Amino acid sequence: MQATTAVPNERPVFDPFDPRWSSDPYPLYAELRERAPVHRNEMGFWVFARHADCLTILRDRRVSSDGSNIDLDRMPGGFRPPMSDDPVASAMVAMRPFLFRDPPDHTRLRGLVAKAFTPRVVESLRARTHEVVDELLDAALEAGEVDLLEAFAHPLPVRIICDLLGVPIEDQERFRGWSAALARGLDPDFLLTKEIIDQRIDAVGQFAGYFFELLAERRKNPGDDLLSRLVQVEEEGSVLNEAELLSTCILLLVAGHETTVNLIAGGTLALLEHPDQLQRFRTDPDVVRSGVEEMLRYVSPVQLTGRSMLEDMEVGGVTLQKGDFAMLLVASGNHDPDEFEDPEAFDVGRSPNNHLGFGFGIHHCLGAPLARMEAQVALTSLTQRAPDLALADGTDGKIVYKTNVVLRGMGALPVSMRG
Numbered sequence: 001m002q003a004t005t006a007v008p009n010e011r012p013v014f015d016p017f018d019p020r021w022s023s024d025p026y027p028l029y030a031e032l033r034e035r036a037p038v039h040r041n042e043m044g045f046w047v048f049a050r051h052a053d054c055l056t057i058l059r060d061r062r063v064s065s066d067g068s069n070i071d072l073d074r075m076p077g078g079f080r081p082p083m084s085d086d087p088v089a090s091a092m093v094a095m096r097p098f099l100f101r102d103p104p105d106h107t108r109l110r111g112l113v114a115k116a117f118t119p120r121v122v123e124s125l126r127a128r129t130h131e132v133v134d135e136l137l138d139a140a141l142e143a144g145e146v147d148l149l150e151a152f153a154h155p156l157p158v159r160i161i162c163d164l165l166g167v168p169i170e171d172q173e174r175f176r177g178w179s180a181a182l183a184r185g186l187d188p189d190f191l192l193t194k195e196i197i198d199q200r201i202d203a204v205g206q207f208a209g210y211f212f213e214l215l216a217e218r219r220k221n222p223g224d225d226l227l228s229r230l231v232q233v234e235e236e237g238s239v240l241n242e243a244e245l246l247s248t249c250i251l252l253l254v255a256g257h258e259t260t261v262n263l264i265a266g267g268t269l270a271l272l273e274h275p276d277q278l279q280r281f282r283t284d285p286d287v288v289r290s291g292v293e294e295m296l297r298y299v300s301p302v303q304l305t306g307r308s309m310l311e312d313m314e315v316g317g318v319t320l321q322k323g324d325f326a327m328l329l330v331a332s333g334n335h336d337p338d339e340f341e342d343p344e345a346f347d348v349g350r351s352p353n354n355h356l357g358f359g360f361g362i363h364h365c366l367g368a369p370l371a372r373m374e375a376q377v378a379l380t381s382l383t384q385r386a387p388d389l390a391l392a393d394g395t396d397g398k399i400v401y402k403t404n405v406v407l408r409g410m411g412a413l414p415v416s417m418r419g
Helices: 026-035 051-059 087-094 105-117 119-124 126-143 148-153 155-165 169-184 194-220 226-237 242-255 258-273 275-283 285-299 368-385
Strands: 038-040 046-048 145-147 305-309 313-315 318-320 325-328 414-416
Touching: 046 051, 051 305, 051 313, 051 325, 105 119, 105 226, 105 242, 105 368, 119 126, 119 368, 126 145, 126 148, 126 155, 126 368, 145 148, 148 155, 148 258, 148 368, 155 169, 155 226, 155 242, 155 258, 155 368, 169 194, 169 242, 194 226, 194 242, 226 242, 242 258, 258 275, 258 285, 258 368, 275 285, 275 368, 285 368
Parallel strands: 046 325
Antiparallel strands: 038 046, 145 414, 305 325, 313 318
16 A cells, blocks of 8 residues: 655645535545645644554544534634624534434444444335335426436435434425535635625524424424334433433434435436446345445545544544544545555445445444435335436536535436436
8 A cells, every 4th residue: 555645835736625525525535545645734634544544543533523523723714613602503403413423422422323324223114115216206207307306316215314304294395495504505615705604504593493393393292203202202311301312303404414415316316327337226126225336435424523632642643633633535445446446447246345425434324224215125126117218418527516515415416317
């Protein structure tokens, strides 16, 4: 393996303001792994582009997901410090979900909802997932030509997570815009305009108000759903305070569908762009599981994640100091030739496949079993029921991506469902 060196005097290759990071990032990742696989960006944070380095940091307990551990003095113009005299900022800090917390809070909060995402529970949702998939495909096949995002990839995971949480499906349009604002707002603040940040804050407020009312209803009339169980946990042991309860609900709803939407849509596009792999996926049930894993690697719905250092440590030949922030380009790691043979090839039978699509370590994606099951059911049914599935005329090579950097996804995926 080539030795890793820092590139302190060379203009950093990673420029997050370059729109190609959302539209076509993989050639940039390849350049980055070649020219500066580890470097300190001019905005003050470290960038890691290789699989081994990303994995090392993700699994190390000396790193933190909590932004309050970042030494802001080392990142001028990069991060906004929480303002103790700003009630909105203080509320946002109090409501940060367990995704952005460390043990013991992370352990406590994650443990309260982990039982809802065990393989056994997820498997019990498979029949319901098949029902929703068939319903959506019936309508899409009848229409003949659809935006697969609107007609299939988006509504499926929304309905399933709503079922799991106990959120009325008729409310999904109410929170669709809020969810999009939060997904966009996951990008680092220095990439966002004030308008986008304000929209994120407003979305948190709207979601909090919505769940406050819904949780009050569940306290009066509990059901067999996750919201009711979270309320019962709160009342029985005061383990969740109100802010934690609300932030957990928001995280589960948004994270429970945004990334799965991009996995299903991105996986479909990858299949359409590789007809031999589409045929294999459609006809060989033995590659359904490995095919979805390959989509997680190849598409990488989550492109990057961040960690701050709790103490000094060496990674990839450089020394990180306590308070340093590291940007882990996990999508680049998923295309690293040091880890994957022929990484730019899309191979639904790829094995082994140690991708970082769900992260690693204590923050490994809680909803991974659910996302895997939904994608397996959705894409198996789609490819089998729509044998003539193809990109709509005029769209080949012209797929437009949202400007999101962290949660990369298409704005639309026009397809023809029948020849």
